[in-house]
Amino acid sequence: MVNYLDGNIGIDQLERTFVLENNKVAYKNKIPNTIYHHKNLPAPNYSGLPYNKYVSFLDVVNPMHRMWTDARWNKLTISHGCYWKQCSFCDVSLDYIGNYQNTTAVDLVNKIEKIIKDTGITGFHFVDEAAPPKMLRALSKELIKRNLEITWWTNIRFEKTFDFDLCQIMAQSGCIAVTGGLEVASDRLLSKMKKGVDIAQVTRVTHHFSQNNIMVHAYLMYGFPTQTEQETIDSLEVVRQLFERNCIQSAFWHQFTTTIHSPIGQNPEAFSIQITGPIFEGFAQNDLYHKDVQGADHPKYTKGLNLALHNYLNNAGLQDSLQNWFDFPIPPTSHPKGLIESFLEELAIK
Ligand code: SF4
Known part of the structure; x- marks a missing residue:
């Protein structure tokens, strides 16, 4: 300027x-x-914040949501933006997602050391859109090399690079939890949304994390354009089995909504939806209203999906029929009972 x-x-x-x-x-x-470039940014400076005056909330039972508010976490980003930047529901046209920039593990750990010196707190929440596995490996190795004991968690994509060894080294360097998008647990819709993962892969990756005592939280979605009732119920069955096999320990359902900055919002016809509003009034238009003519009546499932998940989170109701969670008739799942087990068996054979 x-x-x-x-x-x-x-x-x-x-x-x-x-x-x-x-x-x-x-x-x-x-x-x-x-x-500016991410690699040239200094460490955020939190010195002077009266941490001891902040109240630690234990406000919800969801274990991952609790982590956001329980205890103090130093916030830092490993990379700027998302290295994948393809998901059709995501704001990929905005800088904070679409402009991917990186730095080195040495620079990151220097920042970590500086922040610990400023705050005296050794807990870190890396607030990335999707932390790149290559950087997580390098970061973990650097933390171990410097013998720096921290506790950390971050957001990732469930991609196949997260094998047992990578998860193990992450755990050794202090990683206690990851969050990631399973979204609509349906291979047809995962491919339509360009998520770049499928159910089998999510099963294997989450299993590797869990085997290393890293808690896994899955972001779940329902109401994606053209999603049918059968797909919603099947998605719930996948989630049930993932909890049953201890691949995930926490999750949350979000009902799909499109934004003006996402590929779907910019090209709704390609996803068979009609945008119905709102009228732009000159400031910060983000969420759009839409009609999904081909899909199910999505809001109808909100209560049942949440009820089922609430039980699964508390290790309850895993053997109950899916019908138990809904007060209207639903179709039986089309997945076999051992779907997730079969993916884990494939892993054992490899
Ligand atoms: S949803 Fe996540 S993985 Fe997909 S483009 Fe957005 S930030 Fe990246």
């Missing part, structure tokens, strides 16, 4: 800046951004 005001650059060279142009607010953002 100073360079622009000094007349050294033109208005279109500005980055991430709102300007008044012809009496209208316009956004100027030269891509790619050059004003």
